[in-house]
Amino acid sequence: MNREIALELKNLVFSYRPESILIEQMNLALFKGEAAALVGPNGAGKTTLGKLMAGILKPSSGQLIIFGEEGKTLPLHRIAQRVGYCFQNPEHQLLAVSVEDEIAFGLKYRSAGQDHISRVTESLLKLFEIERLRKAFPLNLSWGEKRRVVLAASLALDPEFIILDEPTNGLDDEQIETLNRVLGGLHERGIGVLLISHNQSFVEINAQRILQMEEGKIVNDYCL
Amino acid sequence: MQKMLAVEARALSFRYQGQHTLVLDKVNFNLEQGKIAAITGLSGCGKSTLGYCLSGVIPRLIKGDFSGEVNLQGRVGIVFQDPDTQIFLPTVEDELAFGPENLCLAREEIREIISCNLELIGLKELRTENPATLSGGQKQLVALSGVLTLSPDILVLDEPLSQLDNSAKDRVKSILLGLKEEGKTLIIMEHDKKNLLLADQIWCLERGRLFQLPASGEVNQGE
Amino acid sequence: MSMTTAFSLDPRTKLFLVACLSSCAVITTHWAFLSGLWVVSILLLLVFGISPWDMMKKIRLLLYMVIFIAMMQSIFISAGQALITIGNISLMTTGGLLMAMEFVFRMLIIVCSAGILSTSNSREIIQGLIQLKLPYELAFMASLGIRFIPVFAEELRNTMTAVQLRGIDIRVLPWRQKIEVMTGLFQPVVAGAIIKSRSLAMSIEMRGFRAYPTRSSYLLLKYERKDYVVMICSGLLTAILMFGYFFWFQA
Ligand SMILES: Nc1ncnc2c1ncn2[C@@H]1O[C@H](COP(=O)(O)OP(=O)(O)OP(=O)(O)O)[C@@H](O)[C@H]1O
Ligand SMILES: Nc1ncnc2c1ncn2[C@@H]1O[C@H](COP(=O)(O)OP(=O)(O)OP(=O)(O)O)[C@@H](O)[C@H]1O
Ligand SMILES: [Mg+2]
Ligand SMILES: [Mg+2]
Numbered sequence: 042m043n044r045e046i047a048l049e050l051k052n053l054v055f056s057y058r059p060e061s062i063l064i065e066q067m068n069l070a071l072f073k074g075e076a077a078a079l080v081g082p083n084g085a086g087k088t089t090l091g092k093l094m095a096g097i098l099k100p101s102s103g104q105l106i107i108f109g110e111e112g113k114t115l116p117l118h119r120i121a122q123r124v125g126y127c128f129q130n131p132e133h134q135l136l137a138v139s140v141e142d143e144i145a146f147g148l149k150y151r152s153a154g155q156d157h158i159s160r161v162t163e164s165l166l167k168l169f170e171i172e173r174l175r176k177a178f179p180l181n182l183s184w185g186e187k188r189r190v191v192l193a194a195s196l197a198l199d200p201e202f203i204i205l206d207e208p209t210n211g212l213d214d215e216q217i218e219t220l221n222r223v224l225g226g227l228h229e230r231g232i233g234v235l236l237i238s239h240n241q242s243f244v245e246i247n248a249q250r251i252l253q254m255e256e257g258k259i260v261n262d263y264c265l
Numbered sequence: 266m267q268k269m270l271a272v273e274a275r276a277l278s279f280r281y282q283g284q285h286t287l288v289l290d291k292v293n294f295n296l297e298q299g300k301i302a303a304i305t306g307l308s309g310c311g312k313s314t315l316g317y318c319l320s321g322v323i324p325r326l327i328k329g330d331f332s333g334e335v336n337l338q339g340r341v342g343i344v345f346q347d348p349d350t351q352i353f354l355p356t357v358e359d360e361l362a363f364g365p366e367n368l369c370l371a372r373e374e375i376r377e378i379i380s381c382n383l384e385l386i387g388l389k390e391l392r393t394e395n396p397a398t399l400s401g402g403q404k405q406l407v408a409l410s411g412v413l414t415l416s417p418d419i420l421v422l423d424e425p426l427s428q429l430d431n432s433a434k435d436r437v438k439s440i441l442l443g444l445k446e447e448g449k450t451l452i453i454m455e456h457d458k459k460n461l462l463l464a465d466q467i468w469c470l471e472r473g474r475l476f477q478l479p480a481s482g483e484v485n486q487g488e
Numbered sequence: 489m490s491m492t493t494a495f496s497l498d499p500r501t502k503l504f505l506v507a508c509l510s511s512c513a514v515i516t517t518h519w520a521f522l523s524g525l526w527v528v529s530i531l532l533l534l535v536f537g538i539s540p541w542d543m544m545k546k547i548r549l550l551l552y553m554v555i556f557i558a559m560m561q562s563i564f565i566s567a568g569q570a571l572i573t574i575g576n577i578s579l580m581t582t583g584g585l586l587m588a589m590e591f592v593f594r595m596l597i598i599v600c601s602a603g604i605l606s607t608s609n610s611r612e613i614i615q616g617l618i619q620l621k622l623p624y625e626l627a628f629m630a631s632l633g634i635r636f637i638p639v640f641a642e643e644l645r646n647t648m649t650a651v652q653l654r655g656i657d658i659r660v661l662p663w664r665q666k667i668e669v670m671t672g673l674f675q676p677v678v679a680g681a682i683i684k685s686r687s688l689a690m691s692i693e694m695r696g697f698r699a700y701p702t703r704s705s706y707l708l709l710k711y712e713r714k715d716y717v718v719m720i721c722s723g724l725l726t727a728i729l730m731f732g733y734f735f736w737f738q739a
Contacts, residue, residue, distance in 0.1 A: 057398065082430040083402030097649060122655040129401045129428070130349055136650045136676055147654030150665060174309075180676065180683050181281070184346045184424070185308025198655055207401065210427045211346075213307045213456050239402075239430055326690045343694050350687035353635065355609035362706035367696035375706045415696060 044072040046106070047202045047233050048094050048124070053103035055093055063089060064257045066103070071202070074231040076224065078238060078248035086257040087237045088129055091204045094235065095126035108201070122151075125200030129207045129237075131187040135179040140171055140190050143179050147198045165193040168219065185211035196223070202233040209240045221246055269338060271298040271419055271450035277318050277333035279311075284329075288314045290473030291333070296466075298338065298418075301441065301451040303464035305478075310470045312454040313346055313423050319452060320421045339418025339450075346423040346454075348404035352396045357388060357407055360396055364415035382410045387436055402428045409437065419450045426460055438463055495537055499608040499616035501715040505532070506601040508726040513597040515730065518737045519586055522593035529600035536607050543603050554595045558588035610635070615707045624703045632689070639688075640681040647677050 048071045055064040063086050071077055071094075079087045092098040093105065096117050105112030107120055128134050137143040144165055148158045166172045169189040174182065179190055188211040195203060209217050217240075224247045227234060238244050244251070245265065253261035277292040288311040296302050304312050317323040320343040324331040345351055354360045358379055365375045383389045386406050391399065396407045405428045412420070422441075426434050441451060441463060453464065461467055467478040509532075512525055533540050544551065567583025605613060610631050617627040651658060651669070658669055 083406070083428075083433055084400040088400060095653075097653075116657065117649070117652040118655050118657040121653045126653055130347070132347065132349070132680075133646045134650045134653065135680070136647045136673060138672065138675055142672075147656065150654075150656045150661060150669065178679070180680050183309045183313060189308070194654070207428060211308060211424070211456075214458075216308060239428070241431075320694065322690055322694060326686075326693060341694075345687065345691060347687065350684055351691040353632070353688055353692070355611050359611045359707070363692075363697075364695045366704050366706055367699055369700055369702060369704045371704065372706055372708065375704070379706075412695065 044075075046070045047073045047075070047108060048235075049104075049106040050094070051104040051106065053093065053105060054101045055089065055098065056101050057089075062101075062257075064093070067257075067259065069252070069259060069262075071233060071235060073202070073233055074228070075233045075250060076228055076236070076248050077234070077250040077252055078236040078244040079252045079254055080238065080244060081254035085254045087254055088206055089257075090254065091126070091206050091235065091237050095124055095204050096120035097126065121200075122198070123201045125195040125198060125203035127191050127195050127203075127205045127208060129210070131184070131191040131211075132180065134191045134194070135187065138178060139176050140179055140182075141166070141175045143190050144194050144197050146194065151198075161197050165197055168223065169193050170216070170219075183211075185213065185216070188212060189216065192220070192223075200232070202235075203227070204235045204237070206237045207239070208236065209238060209243050217243060268297040268299070270295055270336075271300075271338045272296040272319060272452065273336040274319060275334045277315075277335065278331070279314060279318060279323060279333075280330040281314075282328045282330075287473050289318065289475075292318075292470075292473070292475040294319070294468065294475060296450055296452065298450050299445060299448045300465045301445055301453065301463055303461050303467045304452065304454050304470060304475075305456065305461065305467060306470035308456075311473065312470055315470060315475070316343060316421045316423050316452065316454055320419075337419055340415070341419045341421065342412040342415050342417030343421040344409050344412045344423060344425055346427075348401070348408040348428070351408040351411065352404060355395055356393050357383075357391050357396050357399075358393060360407055360411050361414045364411060368415065378414050378416075382414050385436075385440055386410050386413075387433065402430060402433060405429060406433060406437075413440070417449070419452070420444065421452045423454045424456065425453065426455070426457070434460075495607055497718060498709055498711055498715045499605075499612045500620060500709065500711070501718050502604055502608060503613075503616055503620075504719050505722050506604055508722045509601050509604075510598055512726060512729060513594050516733050516737075517590060518733070519589045519593065521733055521737060522590055522597070526593050526596050526600070529597050529604075533600055533603050536604055538603050538607065540600070540603075543599070547599060550599070554592055558592050561591060562588035611707060612709070615705060615709055618705065619709055625698060628692075628697070632685075632692075635688075636681065636685055639684055640677075643677050643681045643684065647673055647680075 050067050050069045053064060053067045054062060056062040079090065081087055089098065093100060096105070096107070096112055096115065099113065107115060108123055112120065135143060137146050141162060144162045145158050148161060166175055169192065171186060171189055171193070174186060179187065182190065188208070192208060208220060212220065224234060236244060236248055248265065250264050251261070252259050272294065274292065274294040277289050278287055279289040280287045292315065304315060306312055314323070317327060318331070319335060320341045321335065322343065323329065352360060354363060361379045361382060362375050365378055370378070383392055386409070388403070388406055388410065391403065396404060399407065405425070409422070409425055426437060429437060438460070445451060455461060468475055469478050509525070509529055513522065516522060516525070530540050533543070562584035565581070565584040565587050567581055569582045571581060571585065608616070614627045614631050618624050651673070658666060661669065
């Protein structure tokens with residue numbers, strides 16, 4: 042099977058501080074349409090790796106290749122047009138005065154049609170059961186509500202690949218079920234995902250490939 | 266024999282400022298000393314809000330329409346859901362020392378408490394790190410230890426395990442069971458069914474109403 | 489070696505040093521003297537192991553603001569000879585220019601002072617203030633007040649990242665939309681910073697802050713010999729400088 046690569050790391054090195062290198066010489070390829078999961082203990086560097094792949098952090102050295110383009114020279118907004126990302130802490134991503142605006146924000150300034158925007162927004166509000174909160178101020182929501190708003194806002198942009206950091210954190214069982222359905226739908230449409238999660242059953246349901254990370258290294262890479 | 270009630274809340278109602286609906290609607294809640302209660306419910310049902318009420322954050326620090334009565338026997342500690350907003354000192358050590366310092370403990374005693382807590386929770390290596398630059402799960406552990414060092418009699422924990430890996434989850438669970446042994450009273454907001462096994466009683470919050478579910482662990486005493 | 493020694497000075501010593509430096513900067517008004525003082529503070533930064541260049545880069549925005557204010561000042565203050573005139577209105581004068589330069593140097597010296605203090609962490613500075621007999625509540629509250637600035641900065645940074653993560657480049661938007669986005673972001677950023685500061689205050693309160701009129705402390709600062717040496721030297725130097733200044737420049 043000849044699969045196309047979506048995101049690729051080549052000899053990637055990353056450190057927050059010069060004296061201690063967190064990620065050393067990492068080589069990794071994620072394929073288009075692939076559902077992978079990044080698991081590992083607290084502090085292993087999962088979030089860091091996710092942020093690197095989404096272009097939020099820049100590698101200290103080595104290469105990041107995003108859909109065939111050199112990631113270092115691509116500005117973040119260009120990367121984000123193809124690769125979606127959700128923070129571990131949903132508060133870091135909220136920027137609008139209402140839930141509705143939050144979801145519509147990306148589309149609105151990327152010159153999407155009004156019909157399209159309201160159709161997408163409505164369906165996502167409904168999907169994540171936040172219709173009742175459409176006028177609410179996002180920063181005043183409960184943790185799980187914030188999580189759902191952020192997920193909806195990222196999905197609204199219709200990325201080709203999406204990285205979700207602890208997406209089940211704060212969700213109840215029913216909403217995790219919803220998320221499972223959403224991820225199933227993405228998979229059918231050939232959209233790749235990288236899930237960073239401690240929730241084992243969630244990972245087993247949604248991922249075909251498991252990347253196990255420890256102390257900044259991928260120690261195990263296998264398919265389910 | 267009836268044990269002493271550590272937490273007793275009667276007819277709690279609360280509405281956030283500028284909202285129309287009541288988040289809590291005449292909620293009653295009792296918990297005996299030395300027990301663990303879990304509070305579940307769908308996301309957004311008001312678990313965190315209930316935690317604020319039970320620990321006195323509402324009405325003291327958050328504005329809104331509050332009515333009802335809460336009686337607590339002993340000192341209360343609360344760990345909030347968002348670890349980021351509970352961490353403000355430059356090292357993990359300082360963060361853990363903050364509570365005991367407020368209680369005017371002696372320096373040597375504080376040192377002892379910090380070492381003991383770091384050992385228990387598994388953060389020994391991070392003692393002098395800046396908590397702002399830790400990973401999500403590590404921050405959650407720091408936030409928890411920052412309250413544990415206060416050794417409160419009643420502890421309210423808002424989804425304390427949500428970002429932890431399996432070994433940290435086990436460690437924290439055994440710490441919580443240890444606290445129970447010591448006679449502390451715990452209230453835990455939790456979604457995950459697996460973690461509910463920890464609790465002596467499980468309460469469910471739905472549309473502002475709170476009711477008790479059949480217990481999973483111990484046989485339900487009293488009533 | 490000198491670097492690590494300076495680094496490990498008692499925060500109270502650093503406070504004293506900074507107090508000397510900034511009182512010199514505030515009391516004196518001559519640009520030549522101020523520029524000398526600025527050179528001294530740059531040297532001090534180097535001794536404390538901070539790269540002045542990196543620091544200037546970090547606070548670029550503040551510097552632009554200072555320069556902008558200085559320019560406005562030099563335009564509106566007319567004293568001395570006219571340098572630029574339009575018709576018979578003098579737009580820039582030597583007096584105005586000198587005033588502006590003084591202002592810039594003062595701000596630079598204060599920035600350097602802040603840099604020196606930043607070699608101690610916030611807890612150490614708080615403890616320094618407490619051991620200087622400032623009430624602990626005031627010391628903590630002041631530090632929390634100052635903390636609002638980094639919280640706000642982080643909120644702003646997160647929001648800017650969040651905007652880009654929605655695939656938007658503000659720079660290329662048409663003007664109308666640019667203004668729309670910017671004004672739309674204002675409220676969430678400010679409200680976000682306030683909400684976060686409030687949650688922080690909540691957590692602090694719930695951890696027993698102000699439960700008792702006094703408070704013990706885990707950290708204990710002790711003066712060492714080098715602290716006394718530095719304080720005596722800087723005190724003497726300041727006294728000599730001030731004396732010299734009033735003697736030479738004012739007389
Ligand atoms: N901004 C930062 N500055 C310095 N070090 C950092 C920073 N962020 C994270 N680290 C360090 O990098 C390591 C990896 O952090 P990361 O957040 O990637 O872990 P993680 O695998 O996502 O863990 P978790 O499961 O707890 O979220 C940790 O040891 C952490 O202390
Ligand atoms: N400061 C606030 N102002 C207005 N409404 C609020 C505020 N905080 C929370 N709410 C609303 O009150 C309701 C209950 O919130 P709460 O945080 O208690 O829920 P929760 O049960 O803890 O949810 P989660 O499981 O997602 O953490 C939510 O619908 C939320 O939108
Ligand atoms: Mg993480
Ligand atoms: Mg909550």
